[in-house]
């Protein structure tokens with residue numbers, strides 16, 4: 595029966611590594627020098643690096659992925675289901691990894707189970723407040739030798755010491771790109787833009803403030819700057835007039 599089952603599965607030999615998308619909790623080593631990731635369920639107590647090989651947590655007698663076991667790494671074929679999963683409460687502090695799957699794998703309808711992966715890109719999602727995260731701060735949780743990080747926006751991060759995307763990339767060995775997973779809103783959908791910040795460090799419009807993201811028909815930044823310059827010039831003129839009045843008027847000076 596087992597041999598029949600084995601024969602029923604086709605053997606696939608892709609030309610190159612397969613691409614997958616998965617969630618993982620980000621970690622920073624105790625000495626602040628290295629970063630890594632931990633899985634969501636089985637194997638979640640083990641931090642892995644950019645290049646990682648799975649080990650079976652149930653048995654040392656086989657290497658993942660074994661068909662009759664549940665061991666190995668998991669990933670989705672597409673980005674969308676990984677993003678959808680990231681909305682779940684317990685997965686909010688995760689980051690999204692784009693991985694290259696090498697070695698043996700088992701293909702499922704939505705993704706793969708496999709034994710070896712290389713992280714290509716780290717995509718950082720939103721802060722708990724809904725804005726795109728721009729730094730990763732200590733979450734307060736951790737494993738032996740590793741502090742768990744949490745994606746946060748600059749506003750909510752407050753006084754906490756945070757790792758920038760560049761600092762995280764450096765601690766992953768410098769060959770992995772760390773990017774925001776918040777894509778710019780398409781043209782004609784300004785409402786979505788209120789949740790997006792283009793780059794860390796960029797001036798962010800205050801939520802609920804008088805001036806939200808630029809819409810068609812609103813004055814551009816250049817126009818606003820010109821208005822401010824004009825106002826400043828008028829104030830300077832007024833101050834000169836006041837100074838002249840107080841200085842040139844002898845009756846005023848005598849009183």
Ligand SMILES: [Zn+2]
Nearest residue numbers: 650660663665
């Ligand atoms: Zn196993």
Ligand SMILES: [Zn+2]
Nearest residue numbers: 721723747750
């Ligand atoms: Zn926030």
